Amino acid sequence: MDNDALPNGIDERYYLLQVAREQFGCEPDKLDAEQLRQAGRIVARQRRIEDAVLRSGEASGVVIPAAQVEEARAQIASRYADGQALQQALASHGLDDGGLRAALARALKVEAVLERICAGLPEISDTDLSLYYFNHPEQFQRPESREARHILITINPDYPENTRQAARARLEAIAKRVRSKPERFADQALKHSECPTALQGGLLGYVTPGKLYPQLEASLFSLAAGELSPLLESPLGLHLLRCEAVAPAAKVTLEEALPRLRDRLQDRQRKAFQRQWLERLLQQPAPVEKAHG
Structure with missing residues (x-):
């Protein structure tokens, strides 16, 4: 099976489960009508973004090793008492282990593409860090x-x-x-x-x-x-x-602030670049599938 594709219906159920837990703190069957509509909109946008990322030229050649998928699955499995409890939880939402692995592989590939596009970003310079520190003194109290x-x-x-x-x-x-x-x-x-x-x-x-x-x-x-x-x-x-x-109370010195500040500004730069790249990507028309016959 293609790593980018998911069995019919499995993807929506997996994403709905994820959104229900992260956004509303409950299982999908506990969502009220309005929450379900909101969750549906979030899932649709997330799928649209991921589809666009995986169709992009930057996704070409990105391969997620099976071991990385298994590691992600193991992290999820660790939340349950045993393997049977995980399978029962998946089944209760109409999911199975194959669908879970496929969904994880897809999510990992999207993350890898977003990391790839940031590979050429310049490092935040010491000068930029110092300027930020002295221009935002309230953040370092x-x-x-x-x-x-x-x-x-x-x-x-x-x-x-x-x-x-x-x-x-x-x-x-x-x-x-x-x-x-x-x-x-x-x-x-x-x-x-x-x-x-x-x-x-x-x-x-x-x-x-x-x-x-x-x-x-x-x-x-x-x-x-x-x-x-x-x-x-x-x-x-x-x-x-x-x-x-x-x-x-005291002011954090520049030397104390530098390591975490560098990471924070670097992360902010990466997220801003990814957001701009995604906005351009979503403005492009989706490819039209050719009819077979």
Whole structure:
């Protein structure tokens, strides 16, 4: 079978499955009428773009190795308990393994063509990087952060030691110990915290705004280095926080920014070039198929 072709009907079902999950976070049969229409429009445009890419001269000679297809299939299969679960999931959407491989081969070829057309793009120069850095200072501000540890005691009325009253009493006793001997916080977290971070002495690392529950964040960012929070409650349970250190807001230096900035601007250049190439490609009339007879 031609790598660019898909069995009749398999392609639409595969693409609809992909769009439903990525755009709407559900299976195709869970889409309402309007979502199904939107998904249909997205699928149609995606197919139109891919058809144009695969008809282009740049697609000539692009071959996707079978091993690359198998690797992509293996990534999908890893989301399921076993091979049978994958087959059942495919069958529930009218798909099969052959159709999946064909769809993956097609998608990989489209990606390869889009990479090929970017092969001649120039590297972003150090001068361009410096100009971008100095012209966009607001993008290189590092927010204030706090290095924090915490101890979590969960609330679960099904267990006598984790009722709200018992959990609070347990955490208050821990808080009393660490207030008298702050250096024992990590040890107490290891012994008593019910969070996976207990294995690291309750260490949360450096926390920036927006990473914690609001009630925890407000308390943490009011603490000085070495201070403990009062007992706090979140949907996870009761917490005791310790601020280990304060890293004030600062500007990221050019040297620090360069590696990620180069990648970001290079990627932006590639996407802009691909978009322009696709726009020109879609403006070209589709070839007319000759009748056989």
